[in-house]
Amino acid sequence: MSMYLVDESVLSIVAFFISFYKIWYPAQVVFDETHFGKFAGYYIKRTYFFDVHPPLAKLMFAAVGYLLGFDGQFEFENIGETYIGQSVPYIGLRALPATLNVASVALMYGIMQQSGYSLVTCIIPAGLYLLDNAIVAQNRLILLDGIMIFFMLCTIYSFVRFRKLRRNEFSVSWWGWLLATGTCMALNLSVKMVGLFLVGAIGMATLVDMWELLCIQRGLTWKRLSGHFIARCVGLIALPIIVYLGSFYIHFAVLTFSGPGDVFMSADFQNTLQLSPLRLQSLDVEYYNNITLMHKDTKAFLHSHNYKYPVPYEDGRISSGGQQVVAANEVDGNSYWRIRPTKPLPINGEPVVVRHGDVIQLEHIETESLLITHDVASPLLPSQQEFTTVPFDEQYYNDTLFTVHIEGAEENSVWRTFGRPVRLIHQKTKVALWSRREKLPAWAFHHQDVNGNRNQLHSGTYWVASDIQGRNATEINQEKEYTVEKRPFWLDFLELQILMLKYNSGLKDDHPYASRPVSWPLMLRGVAYWGNEATREQIYITGNIAGWWIGLASLGLFATIASINAIAQKRGISLIQKPVRQRFMNSGGFFAVLWLLHYFPFFGMQRVLYLHHYLPAVICNYLLVGTVFHFLFVSGIDFPVTGNITLQRARGSIKSWLAAVMLLSTQLAVFVFLAPLTYGNPGLPSEQVDRRKLFKTWDLQYGSK
Incomplete structure (x- = not known):
């Protein structure tokens, strides 16, 4: 056991120097430090932000920054922005993942040791991990x-x-x-999810x-x-x-103040934040208010004007010939609607708020007409109902009634501007006021289509009251005593989880260094993290090709040996001693499953992906390399005493030590060769950059090719 401790200590010391070597360089923002350094600052300032990843690592960075005196003011805006003179403890922030990287080397060793492998076998995965260029580069920056x-x-x-x-x-x-x-x-x-x-x-x-x-x-x-x-x-x-x-x-x-993440969250959540602009803009909607209605999804405004639907349409269908109701991108005089009551109001003239479940009429101010929908096909969708307006006339009364449904509201909840979105459900036909991005023809000035949707819960049926004519919400609210609302934690949690999953899957923008999973094991693409044209220095993330390809070979060998063993077992032939077979299949099988589950799910993801998404799978692969190495080169099996079974601890032979030296020497040689790209220093002349471009698909900067 003492030999194991000495070996693990030596590996940890070497890992410390490799992880912390020139950790202060470059003294500039590198790759996604733009995000995670900034998020740490938001925690310190306690201003709300949104990210697609869970919070733990960012909280850890924030804690380190806080302890080191970081005030969160540096914004980490752009890659290449200098840290010098900015009072940001970037070295301390980078030291967090670097320290954990040293501990990870010890854990690689410990996993193999506790799995019962020999001393030489334990060194293999830990050494491969220690000398992997991508792992070293990734785990010494302000990244997750x-x-x-x-x-x-x-x-x-x-x-x-x-x-x-x-x-x-x-x-x-x-x-x-x-x-x-x-x-x-x-x-x-x-x-991370x-x-x-x-x-x-x-x-x-x-x-x-x-x-x-x-x-x-x-x-x-x-x-x-x-x-x-x-x-x-x-x-x-x-x-x-x-x-x-x-x-x-x-x-x-921690995040109790309004910040850049407000816009991703619901109005209810935003009202729980201190200094929320939404709170300052929000007013109760009252009867006889003139309001604008903004479509939640498209941000267009409900609009009408003194132009009629054509009779007939180009396809021969007949419209009502009534006044057009559309959605416009800009607010003008035609975008205001007066909320009229359908129930008696107090005779003392006191304002009455509109509540969830109220039945209302909407009067178009400019044309003095009432909004209706009826059993006439809409202009673009014959299956949906047309919206139009009619003059004040008792015969149209039932066609002008709409029920206000506030999203997620309880009984008697008040309708507020910039608050929860509402659905306006037509009393007579039960369709909901709906809009979508589809544009109407020139006769409607290419405004956005509006019609009645029979699916009342469709996402396009939600609208937000965004303005009350003649009332300045900010001035009114500043005169009121400001009270931050409270909301149950589980509501905040569920809302954020849904948003994280939605936006994570929606990260589909093209990126010059994006790659697909099929290219990762062969390392056909890397990622340029940082570059300095003046000094010709660059950080380019690419793994150690020796270790990655040895890992691929070990996967193939494991699958082959396991398959041959299974066939032999079916035929009653014992090719491998039972204890050796059990250790190989149980331990190696677990590591193989870890690799499979950290790699193949990415094939089903359509979001933008990078080489560093493969690193957890690489680490699992290195553990499997140890299993295969032990099977091929170490005699016997290193097995702990269990019950009454006692197996002699395996000793590494000269053959196994020579194989280990050759394997790790190859890994070390490639690591040193690629080290200038890993550490970003020193800068290389064009011919040296070209030499390190091991594949034509690598996007190295400052080369001659």
């Missing part, structure tokens, strides 16, 4: 991946320790490692574990089995949920 990878490895390490204690069930250590697995798994997910891949892997391994416990030979009673099931539900479901929720609870507790 280094923190996520650390928690991923903590989860794997804890789960291996938990599995080792399967013969010592319900002991203090057994419970400790089970709860540690669930906690670390949740922390990983709290950094791709942590769901690890949740899936641990879930699959747990199901296999529970299936084995059902075996009658184990002799477990149903009561004992129920205990195992409940323990895993507590440790791997309930506890992770609590930890994950906790990170968002802190997020909302």
